[in-house]
Amino acid sequence: MLIAHLSDPHLRPKGVLYQDLVDSNAMFEAALRHLDRLSPRPDVVLMSGDLVDEGSQQEYQLARELLGTLRLPLLMIPGNHDAREVMRRSFSDHTYLPASGPLHFVAAEFGPVRIVGLDITVPGTHHGDMDDAAVAWLEEAIARSPDRPTIIMLHQHPFDSGIPYIDKYKCRRGERLADVVSRYPAVVRVLCGHIHRHMQMKFGGTVLCTAPSTTTAIALRLDPDASPASYVEPPAMLLHHWTESRGMITHFVPIGSFRGPLPFA
Numbered sequence: 001m002l003i004a005h006l007s008d009p010h011l012r013p014k015g016v017l018y019q020d021l022v023d024s025n026a027m028f029e030a031a032l033r034h035l036d037r038l039s040p041r042p043d044v045v046l047m048s049g050d051l052v053d054e055g056s057q058q059e060y061q062l063a064r065e066l067l068g069t070l071r072l073p074l075l076m077i078p079g080n081h082d083a084r085e086v087m088r089r090s091f092s093d094h095t096y097l098p099a100s101g102p103l104h105f106v107a108a109e110f111g112p113v114r115i116v117g118l119d120i121t122v123p124g125t126h127h128g129d130m131d132d133a134a135v136a137w138l139e140e141a142i143a144r145s146p147d148r149p150t151i152i153m154l155h156q157h158p159f160d161s162g163i164p165y166i167d168k169y170k171c172r173r174g175e176r177l178a179d180v181v182s183r184y185p186a187v188v189r190v191l192c193g194h195i196h197r198h199m200q201m202k203f204g205g206t207v208l209c210t211a212p213s214t215t216t217a218i219a220l221r222l223d224p225d226a227s228p229a230s231y232v233e234p235p236a237m238l239l240h241h242w243t244e245s246r247g248m249i250t251h252f253v254p255i256g257s258f259r260g261p262l263p264f265a
């Protein structure tokens with residue numbers, strides 16, 4: 001099973017630049033073209049939040065237009081820059097999304113790995129929260145098939161990354177998520193967006209990966225009083241490759257056209 005994972009495109013209305021500086025829409029189109037060239041083709045595409053930048057109707061309209069070219073199934077959760085209700089309305093044909101409340105979902109039909117989308121966003125704020133309702137929903141969702149290989153996807157990172165200005169906006173009470181995960185060894189990955197950088201760590205006994213953005217990268221500044229900044233680093237996506245014998249391998253896939261193929265060795 002091949003699972004492509006894109007994050008944080010921060011789409012703007014047609015013709016508008018992200019932060020007046022970066023053409024996030026064109027960068028997302030490039031990501032979709034790259035995705036379309038992958039061989040073998042992924043079974044499903046995950047989007048871990050911040051599909052758009054301001055949560056406006058016009059932004060979601062453009063998102064729909066661009067995603068209309070995607071010939072693969074897509075599973076999305078919202079990020080802090082999305083607007084939960086506008087997103088729900090704009091993607092009412094995404095029937096895995098519930099009709100009310102947080103945009104949690106369970107998708108079990110794309111292969112051996114079950115995908116659990118966990119919406120820990122707190123509308124109107126930038127941080128996330130593993131509140132009582134999210135803990136209860138997740139427990140119930142995983143317990144339905146406790147031994148099934150499972151990915152849990154959420155937007156905000158549930159740990160301190162060491163980059164101070166993004167940690168202000170992490171998923172609070174992340175230890176509650178780690179506690180649930182630690183009780184289900186079949187959870188093969190916890191996946192996040194939000195940080196706009198690729199990171200890997202051990203979390204609740206499993207592997208947690210954060211996805212790069214298809215747009216800008218948050219500056220890698222580990223000084224406790226570092227000031228916030230972003231860079232237009234090479235955009236990238238993740239590709240999670242599951243086989244029964246090896247388990248899950250996560251590949252980092254830069255987006256673009258690169259010189260090659262050159263002779264090997």
Ligand SMILES: [Fe+2]
Nearest residue numbers: 008050079194
């Ligand atoms: Fe973001």
